[in-house]
Amino acid sequence: MEKPITAIVCGAGQRGRDAYGRYAESNKDKIQIIGVAEPNPIKRNNFMKIHKIPENRSYNLWKDILAEDKFADAAIITTQDNMHTQPALLAMEQGYDVLLEKPMANKLDECVQLVNKAQETGKRLQICHVLRYTDFYSTIYDTIQSGKLGKVINIECKENVSYFHYSHSYIRGNWRNSEISSPMILAKCCHDLDLLYWMVGVPPKKISSFGNLLYYKKENAPEGAPKRCLDVCPYADKCIFYAPFIYIDNTPLFRVGLDCDIKIIKFFAWLAIKHRTTVKILSKIIPPLKDAVEWHGWPVSVITDDLTYEGKMKALKEGPYGRCVYHCDNNVVDHQTVNIEFENGVTANLTVHGHSAFEGRSIRIDGTKATLIGEFLFSGEQIWLYDKLSGKKEKIFEGHLQLTGHGGGDTGLMNAFIDLMKRNISKPLTDAKASLESHIMAFAAEKSRLEGKIINMAEYRPEGLYL
Numbered sequence: 001m002e003k004p005i006t007a008i009v010c011g012a013g014q015r016g017r018d019a020y021g022r023y024a025e026s027n028k029d030k031i032q033i034i035g036v037a038e039p040n041p042i043k044r045n046n047f048m049k050i051h052k053i054p055e056n057r058s059y060n061l062w063k064d065i066l067a068e069d070k071f072a073d074a075a076i077i078t079t080q081d082n083m084h085t086q087p088a089l090l091a092m093e094q095g096y097d098v099l100l101e102k103p104m105a106n107k108l109d110e111c112v113q114l115v116n117k118a119q120e121t122g123k124r125l126q127i128c129h130v131l132r133y134t135d136f137y138s139t140i141y142d143t144i145q146s147g148k149l150g151k152v153i154n155i156e157c158k159e160n161v162s163y164f165h166y167s168h169s170y171i172r173g174n175w176r177n178s179e180i181s182s183p184m185i186l187a188k189c190c191h192d193l194d195l196l197y198w199m200v201g202v203p204p205k206k207i208s209s210f211g212n213l214l215y216y217k218k219e220n221a222p223e224g225a226p227k228r229c230l231d232v233c234p235y236a237d238k239c240i241f242y243a244p245f246i247y248i249d250n251t252p253l254f255r256v257g258l259d260c261d262i263k264i265i266k267f268f269a270w271l272a273i274k275h276r277t278t279v280k281i282l283s284k285i286i287p288p289l290k291d292a293v294e295w296h297g298w299p300v301s302v303i304t305d306d307l308t309y310e311g312k313m314k315a316l317k318e319g320p321y322g323r324c325v326y327h328c329d330n331n332v333v334d335h336q337t338v339n340i341e342f343e344n345g346v347t348a349n350l351t352v353h354g355h356s357a358f359e360g361r362s363i364r365i366d367g368t369k370a371t372l373i374g375e376f377l378f379s380g381e382q383i384w385l386y387d388k389l390s391g392k393k394e395k396i397f398e399g400h401l402q403l404t405g406h407g408g409g410d411t412g413l414m415n416a417f418i419d420l421m422k423r424n425i426s427k428p429l430t431d432a433k434a435s436l437e438s439h440i441m442a443f444a445a446e447k448s449r450l451e452g453k454i455i456n457m458a459e460y461r462p463e464g465l466y467l
């Protein structure tokens with residue numbers, strides 16, 4: 001049997017622990033995590049325990065682990081957006097192949113520096129554009145390649161971020177303020193821009209964008225709303241952003257279950273919303289129900305390391321996730337549109353916003369022979385093809401409820417990275433240079449939005465960087 005590859009993880013937070021750490025837990029024959037750098041002692045110790053990492057291979061900071069001589073095959077870098085460039089550069093210099101979370105960096109010159117470093121050192125640098133590895137988007141890509149759509153003329157994509165996800169990440173959480181993190185179009189949509197570039201197959205020629213922060217700000221707070229939900233908010237039972245509704249009752253997550261097509265999940269989700277006490281009693285004898293009632297996954301796992309009721313309440317009383325959504329220090333847009341004309345004349349439009357009742361992306365592609373319509377939702381996935389000549393409507397893909405893992409993308413990405421490391425495949429599905437294109441598109445869109453200009457990509461693109 002082939003030996004598993006070995007890896008170190010810089011940043012054992014939500015992605016390091018729940019996405020790639022969890023993959024390693026259930027794929028021990030493929031990858032072993034043998035070192036970690038994480039400043040939070042609770043997170044670090046938990047991670048060490050799960051992956052059986054010895055004391056002498058656990059470190060506080062990425063600088064410490066990367067100061068050691070290389071002791072694993074790969075470095076998985078899952079620190080926050082503003083802490084990607086330096087660890088990734090140093091890891092490649094130290095001889096590691098690197099799996100780096102998106103966005104690769106939050107400044108364009110740093111993205112270029114990363115691609116150049118990969119070329120100079122000959123190290124693999126893979127950016128976690130996980131959606132390319134989902135069955136949903138690969139079906140769309142294959143359908144385009146098959147010619148069933150004819151020549152693609154226009155693509156319309158929507159990223160409908162639900163009210164609870166948007167408030168969690170972009171008002172109260174890590175990506176709320178572009179000064180400390182990234183603009184929304186980079187943080188959330190470098191995936192979508194990457195998919196567009198992949199599907200169209202050529203770089204963009206012109207980009208324009210509009211958007212702003214329209215709603216989640218002080219002047220829209222209901223009269224008398226306190227700064228924190230638990231400071232006896234008079235709107236507690238009417239507000240969809242009331243923190244205990246999201247993080248203690250988990251109601252928005254149960255509503256996703258209510259929307260899915262798996263009857264048993266639908267039934268228990270309904271029960272959990274309507275008859276909470278019954279579900280709590282049943283959960284003592286039905287373990288999967290206990291997991292749902294005491295949900296410890298995203299987004300709850302982000303608010304605290306103490307997932308008891310008391311721990312969660314303390315986090316909501318004192319931490320950022322208990323703040324009133326109208327009284328935060330957020331500045332990222334809550335809606336933005338991007339228009340793109342590609343070099344082959346195909347046009348595309350991408351809209352992202354944080355006002356959706358349910359979570360998910362949608363896509364429509366019009367070609368000369370057929371129209372494709374797809375929905376990639378938390379509650380399920382579908383792709384339909386409408387053929388013009390035959391008049392037939394055909395469902396070409398169906399996927400079911402997946403609350404985590406990006407519709408199978410996290411697993412697909414890890415399988416592909418490991419195959420690449422083991423040389424089981426010679427050519428990766430994507431590489432850092434291709435990922436850079438989506439980042440260039442995001443920075444250009446942000447420039448257009450802020451300066452009110454159409455961006456001519458030939459002028460905007462860093463010199464010499466043409467794919």
Ligand SMILES: NC(=O)c1ccc[n+]([C@@H]2O[C@H](COP(=O)([O-])OP(=O)(O)OC[C@H]3O[C@@H](n4cnc5c(N)ncnc54)[C@H](O)[C@@H]3O)[C@@H](O)[C@H]2O)c1
Pocket residue numbers: 010011012013014015016037038039040043060061062063078079080081083101102103128129130174187406
């Ligand atoms: N691929 C995707 O679809 C996807 C999805 C979500 C997030 N992300 C990206 O993944 C990255 C991580 O996001 P997250 O939600 O896991 O964040 P997180 O804040 O939960 O995790 C980051 C971890 O890095 C640790 N850290 C801080 N300073 C450090 C240092 N000097 N050395 C080592 N570790 C340090 C933090 O303590 C924290 O545990 C972000 O860039 C985010 O944008 C990607």
